[in-house]
Amino acid sequence: MGDNNDKEWSGKTRGGSFGYGFFIFLIDRLGVRFAYIFLAFVVVYFIPFAPKATAASWWYARNILKKGAFQSFLFLFANYYRFGQTLIDKVAVSAGKKDRYQFVFDESYSRFLEILNQERGAIMVSAHVGNWEIGSPFFDKYGKKMYIAMLDAEYRKIKEMLEQHSESRNYNVLPLDETDGLSNILRAKAILDRHEYICFQGDRFLENTQTAEVGFLGKTARFPIGPFLLASRLQVPVIFYFSMRERGMKYKFHFRIAEPVPGGLGSKPEFRLLEQYVQALETIVQRYPHQWFNYYRFWGK
Numbered sequence: 001m002g003d004n005n006d007k008e009w010s011g012k013t014r015g016g017s018f019g020y021g022f023f024i025f026l027i028d029r030l031g032v033r034f035a036y037i038f039l040a041f042v043v044v045y046f047i048p049f050a051p052k053a054t055a056a057s058w059w060y061a062r063n064i065l066k067k068g069a070f071q072s073f074l075f076l077f078a079n080y081y082r083f084g085q086t087l088i089d090k091v092a093v094s095a096g097k098k099d100r101y102q103f104v105f106d107e108s109y110s111r112f113l114e115i116l117n118q119e120r121g122a123i124m125v126s127a128h129v130g131n132w133e134i135g136s137p138f139f140d141k142y143g144k145k146m147y148i149a150m151l152d153a154e155y156r157k158i159k160e161m162l163e164q165h166s167e168s169r170n171y172n173v174l175p176l177d178e179t180d181g182l183s184n185i186l187r188a189k190a191i192l193d194r195h196e197y198i199c200f201q202g203d204r205f206l207e208n209t210q211t212a213e214v215g216f217l218g219k220t221a222r223f224p225i226g227p228f229l230l231a232s233r234l235q236v237p238v239i240f241y242f243s244m245r246e247r248g249m250k251y252k253f254h255f256r257i258a259e260p261v262p263g264g265l266g267s268k269p270e271f272r273l274l275e276q277y278v279q280a281l282e283t284i285v286q287r288y289p290h291q292w293f294n295y296y297r298f299w300g301k
Contacts, residue, residue, distance in 0.1 A: 019075040024091050032092050032100060032249075039084040046080055053295035064217050064299070065289055075290070081210065082290045086245060093134050099248045108255040115237045115257065116142050121192030123231045123238050124199040127281050127291045128287040130200075130244040135253055138221075139171070145196040147174040147229075149188070174198060185230065192236055199241070200227035202277050203294060212271060214278050228273035238273055240280040244288050256280045280285060 018200035026035040047054055049061045057079050093101065114130050115122055124146075126132040137144060148171055174191065176184050191198055205211050205224035238258035246252050258276050261269035285292050 021245050022178060024095075027088065027092055027097075027238075028097065032088060032097065035088045036085060039081060039088065040086060040235050043077055043080040045077055050226075050295075056295050058298055059297065060292060065218065068123075078180040078290050079292070084243065086134070086293075087251075087252075088133060089245070090134055101257065102253050103253065104246075105132075105253045106255060108257060109253065111257055112239055112241075112255040113142075115239060116145075119195055120193050121184055121234070121236045122197045123192070123198060123227060123236055123240060124228050125202040125239050125277055126199060127201060127203040127284075129203075129281070129284055130242050130288065130291045131251065132199075133243065134251060135243045142197070143176075145199045147191050147196065148172070149174045149198055149200045166206075167219075171199075188230055189234065192230075192234055193271045202227055202274075203281065203298075212274055213300075214274065216278050216299070217282055220300045223274055223278060225270055225274060228270040228277070230267040231273060232298045233259075240277055242281075242284045244284065244291060254284060 026038060054076060057076055058072055059076040061067045061079075062069075064181055065075070067075055089101065092098075133148070149252045150173055174187065188198055202223060205222065205226075210225045210229070211222040212225050213222055215221075216223075228238070237260075240256040240258065243251050244254065250296075260270040
């Protein structure tokens with residue numbers, strides 16, 4: 001379910017195609033609500049048998065959320081359970097069961113659509129909180145112009161399995177080559193030059209990519225610079241987007257439009273864009289602390 005390295009992200013996600021396949025089977029045969037019930041047993045298994053992910057979640061509860069030992073144990077269950085729910089929901093919506101869910105949008109949604117309707121490209125930056133991918137069916141015509149940037153290691157097997165059980169996919173995938181940064185930049189520029197959109201995950205990076213250290217939830221953490229550097233160089237709008245699970249089978253979409261940061265002599269606008277993103281992410285995590293799904297040591301010591 002989480003990532004398999006306790007100090008840095010490896011580029012792969014725990015669970016993989018088997019986890020998705022198992023929940024696809026449960027949803028198809030027994031329904032979404034039964035999958036939720038069975039999920040409780042899966043969580044009980046994962047707490048002791050996914051020690052690195054559990055250690056990272058425990059550290060987050062103790063050192064970031066400042067919970068006591070007993071509260072942290074309860075948090076482990078709730079955090080894993082919420083993550084499993086988002087996985088089930090993603091599969092269910094992809095399989096055409098979106099009518100079972102309620103979806104609401106914050107007050108910035110109209111401004112978000114205005115930006116997408118402009119004759120220019122745009123960059124969206126999300127994170128591994130909530131269920132960012134579940135919004136794709138609701139982007140409608142915009143989804144056909146939207147590319148989700150994913151590392152190859154995250155992408156291949158899970159993509160194939162979900163596509164086999166999806167009615168349709170309203171977005172495209174931009175697979176990123178872990179070893180060829182220039183190729184990634186050129187492909188991204190071509191998409192933006194066609195007045196299309198790219199969605200990046202702003203909270204993950206590999207060790208060979210450029211990062212910056214930023215204060216986040218009271219401690220220092222590293223974030224990738226790449227999406228913000230691309231946006232500042234090409235002068236395209238930037239939107240921070242989060243899809244968060246509410247009580248019941250309900251999701252709320254949150255949008256924040258980044259303030260433009262024109263460059264100048266000695267200026268580094270990409271860092272100012274990053275700071276805006278981290279502030280937006282911090283606000284979301286503080287509101288939804290159980291929906292933080294980075295299962296590795298995100299913060300420095």
